[in-house]
Amino acid sequence: MQSTEVYLAHFVSLILYIGSLIVWLRSLVKGGRGSDPAVAFGLASLGVLIHVYALILFTYSYHQLPLTGIGPSLSSLALVIGLALLGTIVFGEGRRVGIVVIPVIILLETVAVVLGVEPSFEVMDFQGAWFSLHVMMAFVGLGGMTLSFAASSLYVIQLGELNNKRMGRLFQFTPPLVTLDRISRVGLVTGFVTFTLALVLGWFWTISFRQSLDQLNPKVMWSIMTWFVFFGVLLTRNLSRMKPQRGAWASVLGFAVIVMSYIALRIFVSTRGFFL
Amino acid sequence: MIPVAVVGVSHKTAPVGVRERFSFTNAEALALLESLRDYSGMTEGVILSTCHRTELYVCSGSDFDLIDSAVSALKRKAGDLVGGTDQYLYHYSGMQAAEHLYKVTAGLESLVFGEAEIQGQVKEAYNLIRNSSTDRPLVGPILNRLFQSALAVGGRIRSETPVGQGAASVASVAAGLARKIFGGLENRTVMILGAGSTAELVVESMERNGISELLVSNRCLGHAQKLASRFSGRAVHFTEMSFSLKEADILVASTSAPYTLVTLEGFRDALGGFREKPLLILDLAMPRDIEAEVGGEPNVFLYNVDDLKEIVDDNLLNRKASIPVAHDIINESVSSFLDWNQTLEIVPVIKDLRESWDQERKNQLEWLWKKLPDLPEDEKEVVSGFSKRLINKLLHEPVSRLKKGVGNGKGEDFLEAVRYLHDIQDLASESAEDSEDDSVLGHSD
Numbered sequence: 096m097q098s099t100e101v102y103l104a105h106f107v108s109l110i111l112y113i114g115s116l117i118v119w120l121r122s123l124v125k126g127g128r129g130s131d132p133a134v135a136f137g138l139a140s141l142g143v144l145i146h147v148y149a150l151i152l153f154t155y156s157y158h159q160l161p162l163t164g165i166g167p168s169l170s171s172l173a174l175v176i177g178l179a180l181l182g183t184i185v186f187g188e189g190r191r192v193g194i195v196v197i198p199v200i201i202l203l204e205t206v207a208v209v210l211g212v213e214p215s216f217e218v219m220d221f222q223g224a225w226f227s228l229h230v231m232m233a234f235v236g237l238g239g240m241t242l243s244f245a246a247s248s249l250y251v252i253q254l255g256e257l258n259n260k261r262m263g264r265l266f267q268f269t270p271p272l273v274t275l276d277r278i279s280r281v282g283l284v285t286g287f288v289t290f291t292l293a294l295v296l297g298w299f300w301t302i303s304f305r306q307s308l309d310q311l312n313p314k315v316m317w318s319i320m321t322w323f324v325f326f327g328v329l330l331t332r333n334l335s336r337m338k339p340q341r342g343a344w345a346s347v348l349g350f351a352v353i354v355m356s357y358i359a360l361r362i363f364v365s366t367r368g369f370f371l
Numbered sequence: 372m373i374p375v376a377v378v379g380v381s382h383k384t385a386p387v388g389v390r391e392r393f394s395f396t397n398a399e400a401l402a403l404l405e406s407l408r409d410y411s412g413m414t415e416g417v418i419l420s421t422c423h424r425t426e427l428y429v430c431s432g433s434d435f436d437l438i439d440s441a442v443s444a445l446k447r448k449a450g451d452l453v454g455g456t457d458q459y460l461y462h463y464s465g466m467q468a469a470e471h472l473y474k475v476t477a478g479l480e481s482l483v484f485g486e487a488e489i490q491g492q493v494k495e496a497y498n499l500i501r502n503s504s505t506d507r508p509l510v511g512p513i514l515n516r517l518f519q520s521a522l523a524v525g526g527r528i529r530s531e532t533p534v535g536q537g538a539a540s541v542a543s544v545a546a547g548l549a550r551k552i553f554g555g556l557e558n559r560t561v562m563i564l565g566a567g568s569t570a571e572l573v574v575e576s577m578e579r580n581g582i583s584e585l586l587v588s589n590r591c592l593g594h595a596q597k598l599a600s601r602f603s604g605r606a607v608h609f610t611e612m613s614f615s616l617k618e619a620d621i622l623v624a625s626t627s628a629p630y631t632l633v634t635l636e637g638f639r640d641a642l643g644g645f646r647e648k649p650l651l652i653l654d655l656a657m658p659r660d661i662e663a664e665v666g667g668e669p670n671v672f673l674y675n676v677d678d679l680k681e682i683v684d685d686n687l688l689n690r691k692a693s694i695p696v697a698h699d700i701i702n703e704s705v706s707s708f709l710d711w712n713q714t715l716e717i718v719p720v721i722k723d724l725r726e727s728w729d730q731e732r733k734n735q736l737e738w739l740w741k742k743l744p745d746l747p748e749d750e751k752e753v754v755s756g757f758s759k760r761l762i763n764k765l766l767h768e769p770v771s772r773l774k775k776g777v778g779n780g781k782g783e784d785f786l787e788a789v790r791y792l793h794d795i796q797d798l799a800s801e802s803a804e805d806s807e808d809d810s811v812l813g814h815s816d
Contacts, residue, residue: 126537129530188554253551260678262537262547262686271554272649338669 098213101156104149105170105208111142112177112201119194126267127191136190139197143177146204149212150174157214162230164215166207173203175231175238179282183242188270189278195245225300232293233318237353239286240325244350246278247343254340276339279346283332287325294322313364320356324349373712375517376437376464377471378445379419379426382482385459392449393425397499403427403444404500404509411440415514419475419496421489423482428472430513438462469517469708473701476525478534485534485690490525493518516711524704531700532693537686541679542576544686545653549577549621552649552672556580562619563587564612565626566598570655573623578602586619588612590626613641622652624660635664646670653679713777720786721770723795728766732758 115138122131150171153161161167177200183190249269256266269275297318328349332342380393395403400418407413407429415430427441446456463471471480476493478485497518501510510518529535538544546556553559561582563570566589574585585604588611589595595606607615616622616638626632633641638661646669654661654675666673736758740751769789776785789795 125530126533128536257548257552257672260674260682262544262682263689264533264536266551267536269551271551273552273554 098156101149101153101212102208104145104152105204105212108142108145108149109201109204109208111138111145112197112204115139115142115193116197116201119191119197122191123194123268124264126264127269128267132188132191136184136193139177139193140181142200143174143181146170146174146177153212159214160227161212162227164213166210166212167214168230169203169207169210170212171230172234172237173200173207175234176200176203176241179235179238179242183278186270186274186278189246189274191268191270192242192245192249192275192278194268195248196241199241199245225296229293229296229300232289232296236286236288236290236293236325237321239282239284239289240346240350240353242282243279243286243328243346246275246282247346250275250279250343251340251347254343272339276343279343280332283325283329283346287329290322290325294318313360316364317357317360321353324352373465373469373513373709374437375428375430375468375513376441376462377426377428377468378438378441378460378462379424380445380459380461381424381426381480383480384461389449389452389459390423390425392452393420393445395420395425395448399448400496400499401503401505401509403448405505407440407444408507408509413437413440415511416509417497417500417514417518419493421492424475424480426475428468428514428517430511438464466705466709469521470701470705472517472521473524473704476521477528477697477701478525479528479694479697483539484687485529485536485693486539487529487535490522490529493525494522497522512715513712517708520704520708524700528693528697528700532696533689534693534697535690537682537689539683539686539690540572541655541676541683542572544679544682545573545623545674546576546580548653548672548674549651550580552651553620556582558583559620560584560586560618561621561623562607562615563598564622564624564632564660565589565628565656566594570623570625571598573653573655574602577621582621584618586615588615613637616641617643620648620650622650622661623655624652625655626660627656628660629658631658631662632660633665634662635668638662638665638668655679710777714774717773717777717786720789720795721773724770724789724793725766727793727795728762732762 115135118131118135118138122129122135125131150161150167153167153170161171176196180190180193180196180200183192250272252265253269253272253275256262256269257272328342328345331345332339335341335345380390382390385393395418400420404413404416404418407416412431413429417428419426419428425445427445429437429441431437442457442460442462445460449456452459472493474480476490478487478489481489497510497514501508501515503509538547549556549559556577559582561574561577561584563574563586566587578585585599585602586607587595587599587604588607588609589598590609592606592608595608598604599606624632649670649672652661652665652671652673654673657676659675661673661675663673663675665671736755739754740746746754773785773789
């Protein structure tokens with residue numbers, strides 16, 4: 096019964112996210128005019144709220160945080176990305192990055208629901224507050240990267256529109272370059288800092304419990320690679336301040352590398368049921 | 372038939388020299404409408420007077436010739452014109468008048484197709500007359516409904532179609548580009564090279580969006596100072612132009628120099644390397660002031676006059692592509708205005724029908740009270756109540772069907788049948804007959 100409620104709440108939030116995406120797309124077709132952006136953002140906010148409820152229900156039902164096991168982890172990651180989207184409200188028109196962020200959330204939550212938002216029986220070396228902090232900071236890092244990717248994608252599109260001297264619906268819908276650049280930078284810096292802290296915490300506790308770091312563990316491999324991607328993107332941005340489009344492309348490609356490597360590791364290396 | 376007519380003159384029918392003769396101030400508009408109401412059969416009226424059009428919307432409760440009165444009123448206003456006034460005036464009546472107002476409000480009849488300002492002007496004209504403190508109101512149910520629906524139609528067309536989308540002038544395209552690059556224009560510095568009229572329009576448009584500083588550079592410092600003072604800006608000597616370029620976020624070039632003022636090399640020298648912040652350059656000069664290669668520099672967005680014109684043309688083309696959808700919305704709205712107008716016609720018939728049946732009910736109750744003189748008062752009340760209920764029940768179905776029939780466009784036939792079957796007089800024809808009788812009497816005198 097409890098499990099049904101968790102699924103039901105996930106399903107409702109998923110419907111709200113899909114509704115939000117539909118309204119974003121309609122808004123794009125209309126060039127961002129009218130109340131559609133506000134409605135889409137409202138639906139996404141409601142989806143996040145229900146999503147929070149779903150994961151609270153999970154925690155109460157199973158007496159554990161939704162941070163282990165692929166279903167709960169992906170759902171939590173989707174929620175963190177959703178919360179990051181809500182944060183874009185301070186950037187005004189910048190909240191339109193929702194048109195890129197929402198599909199990512201939908202994809203993650205759908206996979207989570209399909210694979211099962213149920214507790215994993217993964218044997219952990221350590222649990223407790225430090226572990227939760229480690230995972231949550233890693234999720235915030237990935238959320239920041241997703242936000243940076245979304246803003247950078249729109250930046251590249253808007254730059255193309257400006258350079259090709261087109262002022263169509265895409266141009267009208269897409270937020271100003273300066274706003275997108277700011278969102279991308281905030282997402283990336285926040286993401287890098289929290290992800291680095293997550294890795295340091297992970298390294299420290301693994302060394303404490305196991306005395307050594309298993310470098311062939313897919314989680315470790317992916318985390319280290321992700322950190323280097325983060326670092327590379329930040330470096331590119333800082334070295335090419337005169338050419339912000341290069342920084343935007345770096346964010347887009349960095350995100351793609353992280354996602355592709357995750358999928359590759361899951362398919363070829365990882366064990367079923369684990370986050371990685 | 373909708374008892375509305377419009378007579379007007381617009382940019383499509385008359386040049387500005389003629390249009391200004393038809394222009395009304397608020398006081399003049401009110402005075403004319405009051406005079407039309409007092410001395411002709413007009414019951415309601417609104418005057419829309421803008422730079423590009425003057426239109427007189429009138430409505431009458433009877434059959435008098437609305438258009439003739441309105442035309443005469445406008446002719447009096449314009450006075451004598453070479454070749455006569457008729458050649459400049461257009462007029463529509465009934466559904467066409469309603470359709471015309473809907474098109475005007477949506478901007479489909481505007482000089483700049485789809486512009487939004489007209490919506491506000493229609494609202495202002497309507498509110499002026501509606502809120503005027505004349506002894507009798509100049510706007511009644513019909514024009515109230517017509518103007519409110521026109522404003523709703525205008526809003527709907529703008530939100531459901533791209534009719535108002537995309538900038539439609541060089542100045543607004545420039546302001547739109549600046550907004551999409553910098554977000555807001557607050558804390559942005561604009562620099563003008565030269566002092567052309569288009570550059571002035573662009574600066575005006577940007578100033579409305581709150582730029583923080585304006586620099587004006589011209590070969591003649593006096594001209595630069597004059598323009599700078601108009602916009603509370605700062606004049607910069609032409610020789611110092613390259614130094615000021617570093618400060619600028621937006622550069623508007625519109626000199627009449629016969630050669631390129633800013634070459635790629637000169638631009639790089641002026642900046643002393645690459646720019647970190649974006650620079651929007653609008654080269655409105657002919658020949659161009661800025662070398663095209665400057666547009667290839669990082670963080671530089673260069674648009675020349677052809678680019679801007681092309682964007683304007685594209686936007687106008689997009690706006691015009693929405694005409695079929697806009698017309699569908701207008702047709703739908705005209706049709707629902709017509710339906711509403713037809714329901715107005717049945718109100719007096721239903722009222723008369725009810726009164727006639729109620730009178731008959733009272734007559735029958737009088738007869739009954741005489742037959743039953745000992746009937747106590749409380750029982751009389753019960754019987755009276757029952758009679759009312761019975762009449763309401765009996766009339767409910769026919770009245771509902773009558774309303775539906777009118778809604779389906781069979782209004783005239785159904786109303787005629789009800790009048791005939793229930794012996795209800797048509798007040799309009801009755802008054803027409805009365806006036807005919809009067810005239811016959813007058814002749815015989």
